[in-house]
Amino acid sequence: VRLIYHSTPHRGLELLVPSFEYLAEKYDNIELDVYSSFNLYGWAERDQPYEELFERCRKHPKINYHGTQSNKVVREALTKADIFAYPNIWPETSCLCAMEALDAGCLMLAPNYAALPETAASWGITYQWTPDHNKHVNMFTNILDNMIFTLSEDKEDAEHMVIQQKLYYDNFYSWKVRMPQWEQMLQNILWERDELK
Numbered sequence: 001v002r003l004i005y006h007s008t009p010h011r012g013l014e015l016l017v018p019s020f021e022y023l024a025e026k027y028d029n030i031e032l033d034v035y036s037s038f039n040l041y042g043w044a045e046r047d048q049p050y051e052e053l054f055e056r057c058r059k060h061p062k063i064n065y066h067g068t069q070s071n072k073v074v075r076e077a078l079t080k081a082d083i084f085a086y087p088n089i090w091p092e093t094s095c096l097c098a099m100e101a102l103d104a105g106c107l108m109l110a111p112n113y114a115a116l117p118e119t120a121a122s123w124g125i126t127y128q129w130t131p132d133h134n135k136h137v138n139m140f141t142n143i144l145d146n147m148i149f150t151l152s153e154d155k156e157d158a159e160h161m162v163i164q165q166k167l168y169y170d171n172f173y174s175w176k177v178r179m180p181q182w183e184q185m186l187q188n189i190l191w192e193r194d195e196l197k
Contacts, residue, residue: 001027001151003144004081004106006035007088007097009050015087015133017056017063019141021074024062027148032063032085033077035147039068075112082158084152085138086110089133094121103169105162107151109144111136121172123165 013036020032034057041132047054057065066073068184078084084101091114097117101108108124110116117126125147127139151158171177 001030001083001148002081003030003032003083003085004077004101005085006101007086008038008040009047009053011013011090013050013091014053015089015110015137015140017051017053019093019137019144020063020085021056021088022141023145023148024060026145027152029152030148032057033066033081034063035066035069035074037068038085059122068134070187073099075104076193078106081106082155083147084110084117085140087136088113088115088116088129089131091115092119093171098153099125101174102165103173105166107147107158107162109140109141109147110162121168123161123168126150128163153165 003020005013009014013034015075020030022109023188024030027187036050036054038044045130053067054067057063066077069077078101081101081104084098084106086101086108088095088110093115095116097108098108098116102120107122109124110120110124111129112126113129116124120126125143130139
């Protein structure tokens with residue numbers, strides 16, 4: 001069972017790593033790919049507080065730390081992953097990582113925090129967010145444990161759901177759908193402006 005985390009480190013990587021370390025003792029069939037660094041934005045200096053966490057990833061035999069990679073590389077990795085493991089602690093207004101993961105066919109586990117439930121649109125598995133990191137990581141780990149067990153025993157049910165999920169994301173977040181909506185909104189703004197003159 002392949003897990004992936006492909007967001008900046010401050011969004012929950014410090015919760016994911018101990019959770020994965022615990023589960024890696026229980027399951028020999030799991031692996032985690034971590035694509036995480038502020039270098040994505042050219043802010044390599046902001047990685048410094050997370051260097052110890054990155055080193056933990058590098059040293060773990062079942063964690064592949066990739067740092068910053070191109071979007072093309074990350075999106076290819078998403079197609080090979082089973083679970084987007086995202087114990088998010090950052091209030092998102094939208095989540096491109098979730099959109100890309102769900103569109104690629106990953107199951108998603110994340111808290112019901114900020115805009116994540118809306119972005120997941122009932123496709124992701126969400127749990128009650130808490131600011132208490134110990135409670136958060138315990139909830140996340142318990143649910144992730146169940147997901148890994150289920151996928152290890154029977155991937156077929158998940159594959160059927162992922163087909164429907166992909167159809168939804170291919171349509172709902174498609175530029176073929178979004179472009180006319182943006183054009184209409186901009187035309188309405190121009191029309192209203194002209195009406196006010």
